[in-house]
Amino acid sequence: MSIINVMWAGGSPFASVHKVHRQILSQIDPAMPVRTWLLQGSESACLEGVGPAREWNLTSAKLKGRHFWRLFRPWMHSRFRQALLDSAAQVVLLDGLGVARTLLPVLKDMPHIHVVVIFHGATRLNAVGRDLLRGFAPSRLALAAVSQTLAASLQEALGLPVTALRSAFDPAGFQTCLLPREEARARMHLPLAGPRIFGAVGRLVDKKGFASLLDAFALAAVAQPDWRLVIVGEGPAREALQARIDQPDLVDKVLLAGHLEDVAKLYRAFDWVLVPSFEEGLGLILQEAILAGVPVLASDLAVFREQLADAGWYAPAGDETAWGEAITRASEASAEAVAAAQYQALAPDEAWAGFCRTARELISGRQ
Template identity: 75%
Template sequence: MSIVNVMWAGGLPFASVHKVHCQIISQIDSALPVKTWLLQGSASACQENMGAAREWNLASARLKGRHFWRLLKPWMHSRFRRALLDDEARVVLLDGIGVVRTLLPVLKSLPHVRVVVVFHGATRFNAKSKQLLRDFPSSRLVLAAVSETLAASLQDELGVQVTALRSAFDPVAFQSRLVTREEARARLGLPQAGVRIFGAIGRLVEKKGFSSLLEAFAIAALDQPDWRLVIVGEGPARRALEARVAQPDLAGKVMLAGHQEDVVKLYKAFDWVMIPSFEEGLGLILQEAVLSGIPVLASDLAVFREQLADVGWYVPAGETIAWSEAIIRASLAQTDAVSAAQYQALAPDEAWVSFCRTAQGLISGGK
């Protein structure tokens, strides 16, 4: 008997998904084996230790049944079915709708298997996907989302129950990994004193809002030679961001630090963390910053208000002037007081206990 954890792929685009699944798996009885499948990519590309993983190395066209691969769907389903039986799967954890479309038709024919689907962000459901979920025996299927905001949205769209499994961290374990402000700045190649450093972390993609953040920072820091903005992450938008950073009004004020393997240790390098996203399923960066004792300035998204309530510092996503004004206000604020209030609102200890209880219930069937 085992739990099979099925994920789409390894690599940076899936880093937050890997993190959440590791959190869930940490709540499973250690005597119960967990077997991870990656439909694409390698386990070595995962940012978290997923343990031993079966790498299927399947092309997207094959997984999605495009072109002539549609004819081979029965053969692929047979392979998956055989592998699930060989792994003695009793609970299967699925990563979002893409994996659902691939595996749920197979799992329907295995009545002894329970299925838990975890949604990590905004999801596009076509009619076929909705029907696939609705037709699966409800006694064997649990849908979960990584925030209450996302769970409510999905539940309205699908017309079926979606459990809120708000991701959280063990505060003691997380904080034990943090390095000092001095060490964090040294690792990032930043000055130790005499500068105010704003940080932003995430994939360099349009929905993360880094382009608009640069415009706002350019205005806010116009007469502030000692301000710096550090953006940690990689992605397809890097070239465009590099071009903007090279312009005179930002030259020397912005660092694109690239991917950092140990970024979760380095939050204390920053005076503020800014999250200018246009959409988020949860936003683990917010939690990590608050747990690190660093105040957060974030887009005015329901999922952020869910976590920080009235003590969050919110700015309409993409509004350059509003963001520039908020950055200036943040520079004048008592950061210790702001971070303490945000920590209290997030309530990490209670959030971790709630996450553990919910995750255990989903896996055990107790809900």
């Protein structure tokens, strides 16, 4: 018997999703084999270790049955079914609604397999998707979301129970890997002392709010020539962001550091971490920064308030003036005191224990 972990794709855009699935799978019996399926992309592109992987090399058009590819779906389903039988799969873990739409029609007629669908962010649910999920007996299908905020939203939209599996990190394991401040700054080629350095981490896409953050930082740093902003990540918005950085009010103040595989070790290079997202399913960056002892200023989103409550420092998403003022206030506050309060609010040890317990219940079907 085995567990099949089905992911839409590998690569940096999906790194956080793979990280969450790896955390879930860390809670199963080590004697039970786990095999990952990548519907698109290659194992070598995965930034998180996925173990033995099968690469299906399917295009989005094939997976979604667009146009004449609809005729391809019965053959594709037949291949999936045979692969599931060959693997003696007992549990199948599915990455979100897109993967669920692809695999659930096959799994519906395989009653010996327990199915878990993990939702990582806001999802567009149409009638077909709702009916597909509602077509399974609750004893066979478990739905989970990576935050209470997301779980509540999905439960209302689906009319089905959705378990809140607020993703978390093993605090001791995460903190063991952190580099000291000086080493982290050296790794990023930053000054070891002197300038105040704000950090931001994430995929360079519009919903992460980095364009708005640049305008806000320009306002806050107008009289602070020694302030620096470092944005770690890669993505399609890079060219537009770099064009803004090259403007006179930001030149020499902002660094696009690109993708860094070991970014989780480097948070202590920053005085504050800024999370200007317009939307998040959870926001692992917030958790990682706080575990590193670095205070966070984040968009005023329900999912962040869920984790930090009154200990959080918030600014309205997309409001450059409010963000600029908040960055200035942050620079004047005691970073150590804010970080300590946020760590206490996040309660990492308790959160990790709860995550482990819920993950085991989901996989076993006892939720």
